[in-house]
Amino acid sequence: MAQIIDGKAISARIKDELKEEVARKKTEGKQITLAVIQVGNDPASTVYVGNKKKACAYIGIDSVSYELPEETSQDELLALIDKLNEDPKITGILVQLPVPDHIDEDIIIRKISPKKDVDGFHPMSVGALCIGEKGFVSCTPAGVIKLLEYSGIEIAGKECVVIGRSNIVGKPMALLLLRENGTVTVCHSKTKDLKEVCKRADILVVAIGRPKMINEEYIKDGAVVIDVGIHRMDNGRLCGDVDFDRVVDKCSAITPVPGGVGPMTIAMLMYNVVNAE
Numbered sequence: 001m002a003q004i005i006d007g008k009a010i011s012a013r014i015k016d017e018l019k020e021e022v023a024r025k026k027t028e029g030k031q032i033t034l035a036v037i038q039v040g041n042d043p044a045s046t047v048y049v050g051n052k053k054k055a056c057a058y059i060g061i062d063s064v065s066y067e068l069p070e071e072t073s074q075d076e077l078l079a080l081i082d083k084l085n086e087d088p089k090i091t092g093i094l095v096q097l098p099v100p101d102h103i104d105e106d107i108i109i110r111k112i113s114p115k116k117d118v119d120g121f122h123p124m125s126v127g128a129l130c131i132g133e134k135g136f137v138s139c140t141p142a143g144v145i146k147l148l149e150y151s152g153i154e155i156a157g158k159e160c161v162v163i164g165r166s167n168i169v170g171k172p173m174a175l176l177l178l179r180e181n182g183t184v185t186v187c188h189s190k191t192k193d194l195k196e197v198c199k200r201a202d203i204l205v206v207a208i209g210r211p212k213m214i215n216e217e218y219i220k221d222g223a224v225v226i227d228v229g230i231h232r233m234d235n236g237r238l239c240g241d242v243d244f245d246r247v248v249d250k251c252s253a254i255t256p257v258p259g260g261v262g263p264m265t266i267a268m269l270m271y272n273v274v275n276a277e
């Protein structure tokens, strides 16, 4: 029977550890404040922002939120980010994505000071990860590394295959596995014979954005399977990019959806906020 990696429990442990660290930092007179900006009122974004503010409150981080109307101009948003970049009380800045179409997401990401870039999306943060320097790391892939670490799964020397090469998941995931001394292969929509490549994996990380696409035919016996995907099915339930029921008996460990990678994203955001100086 495969080990079911419990992301909910691991994220709760991380949040409790961070809570203690924040309390300690406060006694040293350090102030931690996250600024959260939401433009427009996309319902999913409102839920995400609410969860992030709740996590801040639990850990003891102050958060200030800016709920801006849909018609906010790019210049207005840039001016707000400038102000927050300059404000010494603000230690982290998060702009909830996606922003409305009239605003260029890349320009917004580049405007946030790399010192306050708790999402880890700024090119300076990505570059630092690439050359092995200190910097913020994108939360979802950072969460995957923590899941493996807390589950006692060694990465060094393992064949690691990542399906997906997006800037926020696949690419930083590959860099992190490499940093942990895995032997890393990255797959994408042009990969030839995806099944054969996946079957080489001791650790398979799936971030493909296609519900239940990965079944037992892609899995080597005893592999560790990490499912980053998240989709709402017609019956209202959530599923991942991996067909859990078909894969679970073939692997040694697997993350469920929900309750696997998902809860780790907010925990790692909190980790970044607490560790922003």
Ligand code: NDP
Binding pocket: 140, 163, 164, 165, 166, 167, 168, 169, 170, 187, 188, 189, 190, 191, 194, 207, 208, 209, 210, 228, 229, 230, 231, 241, 261, 262, 265
């Ligand atoms: P993207 O759509 O940006 O990237 C998907 C990647 O998968 C691309 O690199 C694409 O290749 C590749 N791909 C698509 N189809 C195939 C295929 N048939 N064969 C091989 N590769 C393929 O997605 P994201 O990285 O943003 O997200 C991936 C998944 O993770 C989604 O389900 C998303 O909802 C979820 N997610 C979950 C989070 C969480 O907190 N749990 C956070 C972020 C994302 P190419 O580059 O060639 O197009």
